[in-house]
Amino acid sequence: MTKTSPPIPFGSERTDLDKSPLEIPGLLSRPIWRELRTFLAVAKSPSFAQAAELLGTSAPTVSRDVKRLQDQIGSQLVISRFSGVTLTETGRKLAMQIADLDFQLFVYSNELKEEADAVTGRVVVSATSGLAVAIVAPAVSRLSDNYPRLNLDIREQVSLVSFEKNQADLMISLSPTSRADIECMQAGTLHLIPVASSDYLRKYGIPLRNTGSRHAFLQCKYYDSDREIWNGWRELINGGQHAHYCENSLAYFALVKNGAGIGLLGSYVLADPELVPLDLNVHVALPIYLISYANRRQSKAVGAVYDWLIDVFGTNSSFGAGLTFPSGRSEQEESLREMLKTISSPSASQPD
Known part of the structure; x- marks a missing residue:
């Protein structure tokens, strides 16, 4: 005979002891929701006037809302x-919490909108400037053809390592994230190689490992690290003429493009015929990850953009596991040295 266990005094079957927050009478928060939104606009603006412009109201109204919020909080x-305006330490902490709440409300409102239409709404994608301009933006028309009511919001990355700080639905990242509530999928590989413009090579000649001291190298903030993966590039920088330093990835590309020196760029830029890959025994392969909250992938709009981005990188040979050259250059890999010699005169290769 099976002996039955006595019921647990406060088990899950006691639904009368497990009330919903909606069953609790009254409101816990103070009547400051409008003031909190105004304060967030102030935190994101250098002045009350610009915060007022963001909210579509007047500067005196913004000032009154902030004063009322401070009186309510007592700080x-x-x-x-x-x-202009600056935040106190208390203000900064509150602004960060409100920004998180603002993003959650944005997510919830998008999910509610999506119930009316299978694939509609706004999806925020965070990407570096280089990938956004060269890879993501050119492919948006293809996304629009399939989902005309879906709006893409491409944003510059606030942080290259923190998904939360970018406040996005999806993040194209070079740093993996390992958390139970976050999905992290490798979408491709970014191949960084030394690149120079044709004009630079005509003027200064072909750089070789043993002639690097004659050439100007351009350093980017992203590569300025003592991690082992950057050793080869750092040796070139230290052995050559360190010409310029740049933090902005688009400006860095422009420096290389306009002949300011030799830079370390993604192989996808070689679609530009004026840019030439250099055989300097440096190749940095960085996995590209697509990061999202696991529950956001259930949204049809976010899922559609996720699948589109996987396809964008997966069908581009520049982001494959191995290094290849776009625009037919794969056929010229074995004759790379000959190709370089044809665009550089013998006299130019021996600068004074």
């Missing part, structure tokens, strides 16, 4: 000076 949040 100073903003310091107003002639030069």
